Amino acid sequence: MVFWLFLALLTIAASLAVLLPLARRPQTHVPASAHDLEVYRDQLAEIERDRQRGLIGESEAEEARAEIGRRMIKLEAAGTEGSARASRFLPIVAAGAVLGVPLLSWGVYATIGSPDLPAQPLAQRLEKDPRDxxxxxxxxxxxxxxxxxxxxxxxxxxxxxxxxxxNRPEDAVIAYRNAIRLLGSDAARETGLGEALFAEAGGIVTKESAEAFRRALEAGGNDNPKARFYLATAQAQEGRLEEAVAGLTALMGDLPQASPWRGVVGQALARAQAELGAPVAGGPSSDDVAAAAQMNAEDRAAMIETMVASLDERLRDNPADADGWRRLVRSYSVLGRKDDARQALERGLKALGADSEAGQELRDFAGTLGLGAVE
Known part of the structure; x- marks a missing residue:
């Protein structure tokens, strides 16, 4: 009851603040038509002066005065009617608006509002049982x-x-770093920090994020699919697709059949293989990749060697593939077969033309892998 009484008093005060000024006698003001009337009066005086100087005749002066008189009468009538209409309807419209808004608001609030609910300050809510x-x-x-x-x-x-x-990665990074500083590093905290840095960078595994995932693996061993997945993602983002495929294939082989990571890892593996150029003629198919998940480390290594050999064989049949030569040089380099990488570089330069733009790009690319200059 007190609430409604207080609300009524506030409404009355606000309404009076608007209605009282409208109830006062309007101040006199010069209407806009007064200026036009003054102009017409000047025209009448000018006509009279022209008549006296003989510039116009009596009949012409009379016709001009009559025309101006008609205009003045019409203007005065319109101004009086407009002012009367405005002064008559303005208070009614204003009063209706001032009284209608609070009445409508009261009706809506009485229907859907809940004025009887007790106040719930944040401090009091935080003091109750955390389960609530x-x-x-x-x-x-x-x-x-x-x-x-x-x-x-x-x-x-x-x-x-x-x-x-x-989805507050900046705050998560700060919190993980403080937790590591105060409690020490462990696999869970380092993995969380790496994931927060990944989210903060907009889906890029940065150098700092990769270092956190490596620390997580050092602290907890290889039984950390999240850290292994993100490190393979970093390799794919850097263009080290053979390493990414190898890492993801190994991860698939270590995951239990019921692991929720199998779907994510399988999709990433398929994308990395597609970018790598697989499947290719004579190379592994999607079924081969799925089977590789069940292989041991030696068998998986052998499969990777087979993939590279298939790429090499394809380039012998189609030597004009500049991207294929870059992949082959990088593959041999990643596998530690530097001599084979240099031979692939020589073959690629010969096929593409050592002085061509594609040949120069291949030579520059090989330089980034630490391969010696090839004439």
């Missing part, structure tokens, strides 16, 4: 605790993954 808090309230509770205890490593450790799930 929403996610935002839990985050606010944790942030309040961290502000009061900035050296609480456990608090930072709790907040970090929550920030990441809430």
């Amino acid at each position: 808090n929403t996610l935002d309230e839990l985050v606010a509770r944790a942030e309040g605790h961290i502000r009061a205890n900035p050296e609480d490593g456990r608090g930072w450790n709790v907040l970090a993954p929550i920030y990441l799930r809430l």
Whole structure:
């Protein structure tokens, strides 16, 4: 009841503030038509002066005065009618608007509002049982605790993954770094930091992110599919597709059949193979790639060698493929077969033309791999 009384008083005060000025007698003001009337009067005087000087005749002066008189009468009538209409309807429209808005608002609020609900300040909501808090309230509770205890490593450790799930990667990076500083490095924290850095960079595995994933593997061993996946993603992003395919194939072989990572890894492996140029004539098919997931390390290495050999054979039949020569030189280089890489470079330059633009690009590319100059 008190709420409604208070609301009524506020509404009355606001309405009076608008209605009282409208109820006062309007101040006199010069209408816009007064200026036109003054012009017509000047014209009448000018006609009279012209008549007296003999510039116009009496009949012409009379006709001009009559025309101007008709215009003045019409203008005065229109101005009086407009002013009367405006002064008559303006208070009515204003009063209707001032009174109609609060009445309509009251009706809507009475229908869908909840004025009897108790106030729920944030401080009181945070003091209740955490099991009854929403996610935002839990985050606010944790942030309040961290502000009061900035050296609480456990608090930072709790907040970090929550920030990441809430798509707040910048805050997640800060939280993971504080947790690592205060609690020490472990596989979970380093993996979380790497993932937060990846999200902060917009889906790029940066150098700092890759270093965090490597530290995670050093701390927890190879039983960390997330770190291994992101490191293979980094290799693919850097153009080291053979290494990426090898890493993803090995990861697929180590994952349990029920692992949720199998789908993600399989898709990444297919993309890396497509960019690498597989499947190719004589090379591995998609079924071969799926079978490679079940191979041991030696068999997988042998399969990679077969992929490179297939690429080499294809280039013998189609030597005009500049991209294929770059892949072959890089593949041999990654496998540590420097002599084969140099031979592939020589063959590629011979096929493309050593002085051609494609040949120069191949030579420059080989230089980035640390291969010696080839004449």
